């Protein structure tokens with residue numbers, strides 16, 4: 622899968638993608654990320670990308686020309702790609718949408734604005750407008766990284782043999798169970814006995830109960846379409 626990112630801060634993207642699962646997926650050739658600086662698609666000597674808003678108001682708005690020039694440059698190879706604009710006005714990004722992007726797109730262009738936003742006419746050249754959540758960020762780059770990270774995790778082989786995104790919370794429809802590692806006793810805070818028992822059936826049941834308990838407490842909205850067994854466990858918790 623190929624990601625092409627349009628931004629005025631390429632370093633934000635370039636720094637993050639070197640690390641962790643994403644860095645390994647890049648080294649394996651499972652994913653490719655190319656970052657384009659929108660200033661390289663300007664036509665003035667000052668590489669200007671913003672201007673005052675028509676109609677007045679605070680702040681600056683990003684001009685359409687650098688976005689248009691960059692998109693036309695990418696489209697010159699005539700390869701199919703999904704163009705995604707990151708914006709607070711977009712549809713909510715969820716695990717389900719990450720799965721859809723992974724399944725349907727061989728290449729994605731992630732378009733990152735800054736300032737007060739971008740000229741509305743850019744939307745005529747994009748396929749999707751996506752928001753990662755109901756809070757205001759300073760630009761689209763963090764959102765682009767969230768999308769890249771969550772989509773790459775779903776690519777077969779990206780997590781390595783021992784791990785799988787299938788086990789990720791949100792994929793299962795509820796939150797994750799608690800995790801513990803050494804030491805067994807930290808200042809009197811002990812690891813739950815069941816995790817030391819070696820009884821895998823008991824451990825699995827304990828983890829399921831804890832996951833459902835966490836979900837009931839923090840994200841009851843996720844508790845839909847539970848299996849009869851999970852519903853039985855949930856009822857015991859209520």
Ligand SMILES: CN1CCC[C@H](Cn2ccc3ccc(-c4n[nH]c(N)c4C#N)cc32)C1
Nearest residue numbers: 707708734735752753754756758760761764
């Ligand atoms: C005061 N203004 C308000 C509107 C947004 C301005 C900053 N900005 C400029 C471009 C841009 C792109 C995405 C996001 C963003 N914020 N929250 C999310 N979930 C996003 C996503 N995806 C934010 C952005 C600041």
